[in-house]
Amino acid sequence: MTYSTIIPVFAGWIAGLLINYLADVLPKTRRLSPPSCNQCDARYQGLDYLTLTKCGNGHSRSWRTWFVQILSLSASVSIWYVPPEKLGYWPGMILTVYLGVVLFIDLEHRLILHPTSVAGAIIGLISGTLTHGFTDSILGGLGGFLIMLVFYLIGIGVARFRARRMRLAGLEPDDEEALGTGDVILVTILGLTLGWPLIWFCLLVGILLGGAISFLIVLWLVAKRRYGQNALMMFIPYGPYFIISAYVIIFFPGLVSRLLPA
Template sequence: MALAGVVVLSLLAGAAVNYLADVLPHAARGPICLQCGERLSAADYFRWWQPCPHCGRRRWRHGVVLALMAAAGAGLWLSPPKWGFWAVWVVVVYALAVVVMDVEHRLILHSVSSAGALLGLALGAWRHGWAATLLGGVSGAGVMLALFFLGNGYALWKARRAGEPPPEEPALGFGDVTLMGGLGLLLGWPGVWAGLTFAVLLGGAFSVLFLLYGLLRWRRWRLDAYIPYGPFLVLGALAVIWLAK
């Protein structure tokens, strides 16, 4: 019975993630189709497996998020990690919201990273105490801030040398800086370094696979392709607290 309750609660959380990911980046006031942005009635919105009445496309991301949340909830309940079921469950919900929005919109909203900072502060202080938590947050934000200036400085320099206008979209957004600050609070010191290491390994492995895919698909190295960093940062943090002993 308890397991069924956890799965139902996880499905509700997954529905909330879907709704926020549809509404927040569009600043919409009600349910909309994530494919075409048209308003949907509550009944149409709820039936994500039906084609959208405006564009005819199916919102399969809703199903993926619900399935992932149900699986994660059941898995955490059956084998609770060291941090306990609820703490990790809440972080999974947050991580999923960040991943969906960053992949779909290349965007980490301030409201989302602020919510993550509050969550990281509360859970971090509980797990590591205030000093280690704050040091973790400062380190996480500091590392990303350094990368932010280095990466965007390099992009500017490259564009100037080629006589081109500066790139419109920064390689690394400021959202990544605030996101990693919140994750640093969550992981504390020295856990923040484990989280960053996982993120670099995951991001590196993904980039190599993506380059190989590009080579097979388009017969060239797609070095210019945009890869969002947010998902790797949250997955790295999640890996650290999931594997914590």
């Protein structure tokens, strides 16, 4: 630790505030509006929002707020000392903020918003071009889009099959979607960022990760007898797993190359 660590600690904290702010206001208003309490909608007064103080009615900030601050600070210090090759610290931090915002909005609202997608396409194309060149970045975006399009169409088929099964079983079909169009857009952006062929590896890791964690959740539910045979018909929200997978590939390439056979 040297005095220059102050820079990534400070920048990481600011990046955390930015991720929290965007994840707070964008799902509510779809624009950069003044922040308000997630529980009572009261506007924050003065610097209360930035200092993570309770709202006027005494509601504490969410656990996510603190989690994001700590995670963002740690990511910043880590990127400062081991910056991704060809990308460097500051573009790496911009990418971190983008992926963080999309991750937490997807986790909390199961939403991929259009404003974040437009920003993401620009950030993805620039960072992809810096690391893999323009052609590979475009090919990655196109590859991600086409693979997800196939999954999307299969998902529609499965959803129809599932609705028919539920009706036969005398149940009201729900409108659960295997894959939303938001996921297709998200993977296109991740494809621009990672380039071809890394995007396809990112999808593979994301699907394995999502499958493994969902399997553990189903086992736990079955063990607690909270779930019957319907457990096998549970859909997995893949967006967050793709984001986590992309993050590891970009910022911890050493870990990835150790997993891949030489």
